[in-house]
Amino acid sequence: xxxxxxPMAEPTTATVTFREAIRQAMSEEMERxxxxxxMGEEVGQYQGAYKVSEGMLERFGERRVVDTPIAEGGFAGxxxxxxxxxxxxxxxxxxxxxxxxxxxxxxxxxAKLRYMSGGQxxxxxxxxxxxxxxxxxxxxxxxxxxxxxxxxxGLLVVVPSTxxxxxxxxxxxxxxxxxxxFIESEMMYGAKGDVPQSGELIPLGVADIKRPGTDCTIVxxxxxxxxxxxxxxxxxxxxxxxxIVDPRTLRPFDAEAVLASVRKTNRCVVVHEGWDVASFGAWxxxxxxxxxxxxxxxxxxRVCNADVPMPYAANLEKAAQPDAERVVAAVKxxxxx
Amino acid sequence: xxxxxEMPKLTDTMEEGVVVRWTKKVGEKVEPGDVLAxxxxxxxxxxxxxxxxxxxxxxxxxxxxxxxPGTPIAIIGAAGEDVSAMPIGGSSAPxxxxxxxRVVVTPPAAITPxxxxxxxxxxxMAGEAGLAIAxxxxxxxxxxxxxxxxxxxxxxxxxxxxxxxxxEDIVEPLSQMRKAxxxxMAEAKPGVPHFYLRRxxxxxxxxxxxxxxxxxxxxxxxxxxxxxxRAVALALRSVPAMNATFGGDRxxxxxxxxxxxAVALPEGLVTPVVRAADGKxxxxxxxxxxxxxxxxxxxxxxxxxxxGSTFTxxxxxxxxxxxxxxxxxxxxAGILAVGAVTQKAVVRNDVxxxxxxxxxxxxxxxxxxxxxxxxxxxxxxxxLLEHPTRLVI
Numbered sequence: 228x229x230x231x232x233x234p235m236a237e238p239t240t241a242t243v244t245f246r247e248a249i250r251q252a253m254s255e256e257m258e259r260x261x262x263x264x265x266m267g268e269e270v271g272q273y274q275g276a277y278k279v280s281e282g283m284l285e286r287f288g289e290r291r292v293v294d295t296p297i298a299e300g301g302f303a304g305x306x307x308x309x310x311x312x313x314x315x316x317x318x319x320x321x322x323x324x325x326x327x328x329x330x331x332x333x334x335x336x337x338a339k340l341r342y343m344s345g346g347q348x349x350x351x352x353x354x355x356x357x358x359x360x361x362x363x364x365x366x367x368x369x370x371x372x373x374x375x376x377x378x379x380x381g382l383l384v385v386v387p388s389t390x391x392x393x394x395x396x397x398x399x400x401x402x403x404x405x406x407x408x409f410i411e412s413e414m415m416y417g418a419k420g421d422v423p424q425s426g427e428l429i430p431l432g433v434a435d436i437k438r439p440g441t442d443c444t445i446v447x448x449x450x451x452x453x454x455x456x457x458x459x460x461x462x463x464x465x466x467x468x469x470x471i472v473d474p475r476t477l478r479p480f481d482a483e484a485v486l487a488s489v490r491k492t493n494r495c496v497v498v499h500e501g502w503d504v505a506s507f508g509a510w511x512x513x514x515x516x517x518x519x520x521x522x523x524x525x526x527x528x529r530v531c532n533a534d535v536p537m538p539y540a541a542n543l544e545k546a547a548q549p550d551a552e553r554v555v556a557a558v559k560x561x562x563x564x
Numbered sequence: 565x566x567x568x569x570e571m572p573k574l575t576d577t578m579e580e581g582v583v584v585r586w587t588k589k590v591g592e593k594v595e596p597g598d599v600l601a602x603x604x605x606x607x608x609x610x611x612x613x614x615x616x617x618x619x620x621x622x623x624x625x626x627x628x629x630x631x632x633p634g635t636p637i638a639i640i641g642a643a644g645e646d647v648s649a650m651p652i653g654g655s656s657a658p659x660x661x662x663x664x665x666r667v668v669v670t671p672p673a674a675i676t677p678x679x680x681x682x683x684x685x686x687x688x689m690a691g692e693a694g695l696a697i698a699x700x701x702x703x704x705x706x707x708x709x710x711x712x713x714x715x716x717x718x719x720x721x722x723x724x725x726x727x728x729x730x731x732e733d734i735v736e737p738l739s740q741m742r743k744a745x746x747x748x749m750a751e752a753k754p755g756v757p758h759f760y761l762r763r764x765x766x767x768x769x770x771x772x773x774x775x776x777x778x779x780x781x782x783x784x785x786x787x788x789x790x791x792x793x794r795a796v797a798l799a800l801r802s803v804p805a806m807n808a809t810f811g812g813d814r815x816x817x818x819x820x821x822x823x824x825x826a827v828a829l830p831e832g833l834v835t836p837v838v839r840a841a842d843g844k845x846x847x848x849x850x851x852x853x854x855x856x857x858x859x860x861x862x863x864x865x866x867x868x869x870x871x872g873s874t875f876t877x878x879x880x881x882x883x884x885x886x887x888x889x890x891x892x893x894x895x896x897a898g899i900l901a902v903g904a905v906t907q908k909a910v911v912r913n914d915v916x917x918x919x920x921x922x923x924x925x926x927x928x929x930x931x932x933x934x935x936x937x938x939x940x941x942x943x944x945x946x947x948l949l950e951h952p953t954r955l956v957i
Contacts, residue, residue, distance in 0.1 A: 493685050493711055520684050521684050521685065521687075521688045522684065522685050522688075523683065523684055523685055524683045524684075524685045524686065524710050524711040525683060525704075525710070560626075560628075560629075562737065563628060563703070563704055563705075563710060563712070563737065564737055
């Protein structure tokens with residue numbers, strides 16, 4: 228067992244990686260409720276493409292940890308159908324890029340069936356896997372689709388930024404009766420953090436202040452929280468105090484937490500993966516402009532991907548994505564520094 | 565062939581210039597002498613004139629942004645000229661397919677005259693503080709009035725009530741001027757070994773004469789400080805060792821007497837210079853000083869009008885200060901701090917009588933001058949001020 232327990236920490240807390248936190252959430256929920264099962268490519272025999280489900284086949288058996296063919300359109304639909312008739316599937320996409328093969332299932336079926344059946348069906352299914360750019364995976368395998376899925380009413384969208392949030396939110400997502408899009412990051416699977424071992428549930432739709440501050444609010448989720456924290460440390464040295472609001476879930480969205488922060492700081496920068504045009508970050512900026520209009524001292528800035536398909540070359544791939552330096556520059560602009 | 569326009573170095577101490585406003589739009593024709601932009605330095609906001617003829621093809625710095633001198637800020641060339649290969653230090657984007665959505669953002673146009681641009685919170689705070697936003701000088705892009713501008717104008721208690729964060733510290737960003745003051749003063753105080761000489765003078769004759777001058781010359785409005793500046797200028801001639809600067813391996817005694825006069829502004833202070841002050845009659849000197857101070861408050865002084873003083877006078881008398889010690893304005897050898905003319909009991913002919921006094925404090929750079937020189941200079945100033953007809957005849 229690779230789980231390491233810090234001697235200083237409380238006995239109910241362990242320092243674990245992001246991937247272990249997700250595995251703990253799935254395993255605990257599968258222990259708790261035998262309707263929960265995991266299905267996806269390489270989740271069983273191969274122990275998970277990114278080793279998230281390592282050991283789970285041995286522990287829960289082939290009936291509940293199910294390897295699939297490379298056919299997202301099929302197994303995503305199968306999971307949805309299983310949810311309609313009472314099971315609680317966890318559908319793993321090797322990456323969210325491949326969910327596009329199952330886009331019709333997610334958008335036309337998962338997002339609509341509760342509504343169109345007048346509530347006759349519950350759809351307790353979680354679609355999960357890594358999203359966003361990783362390292363030199365090329366334009367087709369680097370999509371950040373959080374904003375795309377958040378576009379559609381009927382789906383809940385969760386984008387955790389820490390191992391603790393990942394575990395607590397995934398457990399809640401598995402118990403929720405709505406279809407949940409749960410987007411992780413390959414770049415963060417090895418990141419470690421303290422995670423309660425007490426079965427903590429984190430509610431969907433409640434933001435977390437990742438760093439309190441007074442001069443400028445940064446709204447960031449998922450992998451962008453770490454980048455924003457790095458920028459905040461740089462800015463602290465220059466006398467600019469940053470408050471980082473991590474919504475944790477895009478749907479439902481904790482608008483009040485964002486607005487309360489902006490009303491305090493009067494300035495806002497939204498940092499997100501994905502592109503500028505028609506993005507979730509654009510909606511957040513719009514929300515702030517409308518609902519905190521009398522409190523803002525500068526137009527909301529956004530830091531996001533360059534408006535190009537993700538380049539393959541490492542230097543260009545880096546240049547096309549938000550980094551701490553660009554976040555620092557955007558914060559200075561809204562602070563008129 | 566297109567040319568790159570760089571941020572000019574408008575003053576010796578300028579480390580950064582802020583493009584307050586582009587007065588030419590991209591695509592507009594530019595003639596030599598046309599004002600291209602307004603640039604804020606550590607001293608003033610100045611109009612920057614183009615030297616090249618052509619079309620403004622591109623601006624590289626957004627309004628409100630500051631860059632170091634020498635940084636490219638714009639490109640001027642022939643209409644339609646391709647400037648993508650210009651050496652401007654920007655990052656090159658990878659080749660984008662034709663289908664990529666292009667959002668064309670036109671540079672912000674100059675604000676319509678008569679309309680005051682203000683950020684929403686600035687507008688709200690001004691309303692709550694009962695402040696007319698049109699009376700506030702905006703320091704944001706294009707002169708936009710932003711939160712910090714209101715904070716500078718409105719009384720603090722009103723603002724604290726308005727923002728409901730009264731227990732929190734207010735962090736105010738440094739203006740270019742405040743940065744320059746901080747840098748120069750920090751340079752002067754540990755760097756220049758100061759010593760101080762203080763002298764209280766009998767200001768009764770000065771009080772009487774000033775009243776008489778202002779009665780006889782309607783509208784002259786000669787201040788005590790004008791008398792002091794005139795006295796200082798004449799004393800620097802009679803004690804030339806005080807009109808000097810320490811230069812490492814030598815001391816330079818100035819041939820000219822150019823007196824800097826510190827002027828307080830809401831965001832700091834500047835010291836416009838009265839040139840050849842020793843050769844100017846009192847009324848002319850008073851008029852020139854007042855005109856410089858007014859333009860200083862309007863931030864309309866040119867950098868050369870604030871540079872090259874050989875000695876400085878700082879007066880806090882109008883604020884009710886009896887006496888104080890000033891920090892030398894490097895590289896000068898001295899600064900005279902002037903207090904208020906106050907009525908008090910003085911001893912005259914062994915009898916205590918009501919009188920008026922004025923306290924002068926001279927700060928000296930001990931590397932350039934010694935106590936005796938400073939004392940001689942201060943005695944000369946005091947003698948002139950105690951016999952002020954010598955300043956007008």
